[in-house]
Amino acid sequence: MSEDVASPTPFTGEDYRARTRRVAAAATEEGLTGVLVTPGPDLVWLTGYHPTAITERLTLLALRADGDPVLVVPALERHDAEVAEGVTGMEVIDWSDASDPYLAVASVLPAEGTYGISDSAWALHLLGLQQHLPRAAYRSLSDAMPMMRAVKGPEELKRLAAAGAAADAAYEEILGVRFRGRRETDVAGDLADLLRRFGHEQVDFTVVGSGPNGADPHHEAGNRVIERGDAVVLDFGGLRYGYGSDTTRTVCVGEPDDELRRVHEVVLRAQEAGVQAARAGATCQDVDRAARTLIAKAGYGEAFIHRTGHGIGVTTHEPPYMVEGEEQPLLSGMCFSVEPGTYLPGRFGVRIEDIVTVTDGEAARLNNTDHGLAVVA
Known part of the structure; x- marks a missing residue:
């Protein structure tokens, strides 16, 4: 970073x-x-x-x-x-x-x-x-008053950008850490240490979902030993300068198989569609629909089991929410996650998440690490 x-x-x-x-x-x-x-x-x-x-x-x-x-x-x-x-x-x-x-x-x-x-x-x-x-x-x-804190001012946006940059730095570092043969809690501890090293005063969560555990979107890192061939969902964040970070990438221990590559590509395209839909004047549900439609067309609609995003600010989860039925218009200065996923019980999960801020033009990402399916040791 x-x-x-x-x-x-x-x-x-x-x-x-x-x-x-x-x-x-x-x-x-x-x-x-x-x-x-x-x-x-x-x-x-x-x-x-x-x-x-x-x-x-x-x-x-x-x-x-x-x-x-x-x-x-x-x-x-x-x-x-x-x-x-x-x-x-x-x-x-x-x-x-x-x-x-x-x-x-x-x-x-x-x-x-x-x-x-x-x-x-x-x-x-x-x-x-x-x-x-x-x-x-x-x-x-x-x-x-759900939108009370939703539109951020310039100084708030600076804090969110700094938090996002710190989370990005933590992800880039974790790619060099050994996964295979270690417990999920070991990698989660590494992530927490990295978030603090790069400026977070508070770590809120470090999800490390390996193999079948990745099919649980809010999996608590446990004692499962990570194995070769595992997909691993890494979702982590906290507060820097009092404002939140939250990012997710999915990695593979060793070379991924064809199905994991296919699912990851679907989620990647869905995440891009959600970001592209996040424009001033669109509604929250437009973001959800853009991402969800692509996953459904690929045959994984039933495996996308949560909303597409949530607001972020002095907490890592706050309004507005990117979900069907939420017709709140997006306003310049709103910040939220775009995080579609696909979860195959007993096998693996894939999620990709960035925080974005709405501008007068296209949404600006506050997370900018590579979205590809990284291979780790």
């Missing part, structure tokens, strides 16, 4: 304030009274604040179109919250262990209305809010 990828400029307080204003305005357009954000990716994206420990103690950001943001935090975590870039200047209300945090939230919110609430909110907290705001209704943010 070229290490001349410039470090992104840190997000400023104004960057975060622009996001909170935009979300509050979008909530009004959606008919919401406000947005309630609990610890998780939404809170990190809106404030830069990541509580040191996500516990049963309530932390909640309340966004309202008719008022300034308010952050409710446990008293013992107030200092950590206030030094976060996006919290500076925001009203912070703390509560002690001897008090009721839901009363603190209820004191700053209208008693009636409909609130969007983070998908990651604990049921404990939602039930507490319902008790103190019994005339209010709640909708998950993935339902009410």
Whole structure:
């Protein structure tokens, strides 16, 4: 990997304030009274604040179109919250262990209305809010505002590009590692080490699916010893500069047989078709259809058992989703995976995945390693 990828400029307080204003305005357009954000990716994206420990103690950001943001935090975590870039200047209300945090939230919110609430909110907290705001209704943010984080700004795109480049570098290095005679967990450990070496601060997954295990799209690397002739699905990613990487390539230990070559070529053409369909103005399902049609025509339609892609940002899986029935138009700045696959139970699987970003023209790939069926030792 070229290490001349410039470090992104840190997000400023104004960057975060622009996001909170935009979300509050979008909530009004959606008919919401406000947005309630609990610890998780939404809170990190809106404030830069990541509580040191996500516990049963309530932390909640309340966004309202008719008022300034308010952050409710446990008293013992107030200092950590206030030094976060996006919290500076925001009203912070703390509560002690001897008090009721839901009363603190209820004191700053209208008693009636409909609130969007983070998908990651604990049921404990939602039930507490319902008790103190019994005339209010709640909708998950993935339902009410699924595109909240979908369109990335220039600095976010830099982070995603850096994460993609680091994942590419890890793949290029892993091709020189010995596969045959080693366990899947050994290769997965190598991948995790390489992701960290090339700048990832967090490794989220290292799928190593060898032989028949490759027919399970979310196979957890296990103790199976990789053998000569195995197809091996390598799917790995994590966070660099706080933004995600996710890429998949399929390799073969020794020379592949004709069937593996044939299936790999079908998936390769399907992946290219999906990328070509990822243009501004097309819909999410157009990407899925473009890839799925090619696999179905080749006779493997029943073996493509998952959606074609998912959004990526401060998490490695987020809206939008490239799946049949999703008519959300693609907008310039959206980033997502294009990852068709074919899975033959008891035999092998093939998947090829790149992260792409939508531009005014054709989609730009954030992964640029060779898509061919690489032969490894």
